[in-house]
Amino acid sequence: xxxxxxxxxxxxxxxxxxxxxxxxxxxxxxxxxxxxxxxxxxxxxxxxxxxxxxxxxxxxxxxxxxxxxxxxxxxxxxxxxxxxxxxxxxxxxxxxxxxxxxxxxxxxxxxxxxxxxxxxxxxxxxxxxxxxxxxxxxxxxxxxxxxxxxxxxxxxxxxxxxxxxxxxxxxxxxxxxxxxxxxxxxxxxxxxxxx
Amino acid sequence: xxxxxxxxxxxxxxxxxxxxxxxxxxxxxxxxxxxxxxxxxxxxxxxxxxxxxxxxxxxxxxxxxxxxxxxxxxxxxxxxxxxxxxxxxxxxxxxxxxxxxxxxxxxxxxxxxxxxxxxxxxxxxxxxxxxxxxxxxxxxxxxxxxxxxxxxxxxxxxxxxxxxxxxxxxxxxxxxxxxxxxxxxxxxxxxxxxx
DNA sequence: CGCGACGTTGATTTGCCTCAACGATTGTGG
DNA sequence: CCACAATCGTTGAGGCAAATCAACGTCGCG
Numbered sequence: 131x132x133x134x135x136x137x138x139x140x141x142x143x144x145x146x147x148x149x150x151x152x153x154x155x156x157x158x159x160x161x162x163x164x165x166x167x168x169x170x171x172x173x174x175x176x177x178x179x180x181x182x183x184x185x186x187x188x189x190x191x192x193x194x195x196x197x198x199x200x201x202x203x204x205x206x207x208x209x210x211x212x213x214x215x216x217x218x219x220x221x222x223x224x225x226x227x228x229x230x231x232x233x234x235x236x237x238x239x240x241x242x243x244x245x246x247x248x249x250x251x252x253x254x255x256x257x258x259x260x261x262x263x264x265x266x267x268x269x270x271x272x273x274x275x276x277x278x279x280x281x282x283x284x285x286x287x288x289x290x291x292x293x294x295x296x297x298x299x300x301x302x303x304x305x306x307x308x309x310x311x312x313x314x315x316x317x318x319x320x321x322x323x324x325x
Numbered sequence: 326x327x328x329x330x331x332x333x334x335x336x337x338x339x340x341x342x343x344x345x346x347x348x349x350x351x352x353x354x355x356x357x358x359x360x361x362x363x364x365x366x367x368x369x370x371x372x373x374x375x376x377x378x379x380x381x382x383x384x385x386x387x388x389x390x391x392x393x394x395x396x397x398x399x400x401x402x403x404x405x406x407x408x409x410x411x412x413x414x415x416x417x418x419x420x421x422x423x424x425x426x427x428x429x430x431x432x433x434x435x436x437x438x439x440x441x442x443x444x445x446x447x448x449x450x451x452x453x454x455x456x457x458x459x460x461x462x463x464x465x466x467x468x469x470x471x472x473x474x475x476x477x478x479x480x481x482x483x484x485x486x487x488x489x490x491x492x493x494x495x496x497x498x499x500x501x502x503x504x505x506x507x508x509x510x511x512x513x514x515x516x517x518x519x520x
Numbered sequence: 521c522g523c524g525a526c527g528t529t530g531a532t533t534t535g536c537c538t539c540a541a542c543g544a545t546t547g548t549g550g
Numbered sequence: 551c552c553a554c555a556a557t558c559g560t561t562g563a564g565g566c567a568a569a570t571c572a573a574c575g576t577c578g579c580g
Binding site for chain 2: 195197201203205217218221250254257258260261264265266267268269271272273274275276278279280281311
């Protein structure tokens, strides 16, 4: 129990950057959290399961959909201190259409939707925190959608490089290509034009 | 004053579909709302201005970005009972990069970010409501982004037709083409292939 | 009436994909 | 520790979905 309270500290710090949180509230939250280790290439969520929300303590995960031709399309990367889930499944409690797996050995804390909703009544600050990160995620998604419509593959790649410089050398090119919506071969060609 | 309370009724009904709202809270909210009429082709928001959030009482609006070649990319349609804004600008209070204008004669209620944040402290139910609609918008945006990466133009058009059947006959084809991310010419060609 | 926005259609171009072959690197079991 | 497979990135030839450009008919509206 105290173990979780300790491990979830980065999460509480994150919450405190947006709102205030008393030690009692931290305990209430911690009571609903569990931790989980996920090794590289292991799944946190398989298509068809019901998702829980995961906060990354260590490592890096990704969520992606697989289309009818078997191609992966990455929706999100989640490095340390980010949340990741299939939001549709998490909220509706229906089977997910996304997969989530670990790009490196990772550790997360998990929160079910039921526990999350209970906590929103117990700890209003938590609801505020999730309201804020939902707003921010929405802004990022708007930007990404517009970029997908307005920019060329090369422009999107360069923008990715400046927006997430820390991920460039961490992630395989294949994953970056999938995130910006092009084939790995074409990304390779883009990069070879003096990069 | 009572006028706003009356006009905002559809908004209060919408909130009550997600949480509970007392008449006193409705009054508190109404005190921060203003109404505005926007005629067809008139702007609610110009690129560079700071956005407020708008709830549509009548008509239909759109938000869109203009790229460096002068092409419009529609981010959102807002028919009756939907919110629309440039979320980035509204939240950060910085100049917007989006435009919002009316596709037909419309009327909206407006809420500034400051008033919204004040209300979150006064009326927790309102924060819950916005948390929920942010979550739902995010789900829709995820879906749309994946569709843009995984589906062909024709598939996206057919999906638009089944997802928003009421908009098909209301909106000019040009606007639909911009929303699904293709040229009006190509949409015309898609439609001419029987169906 | 005439102008401007809209939709259509065809010819041509292009950004990106597909497929295939090939090194380099990683990792895994004998 | 090595052999081998699997994964990754690169490169090239060819193909296709969608964009571009241009011309034309229609409609609503000042």
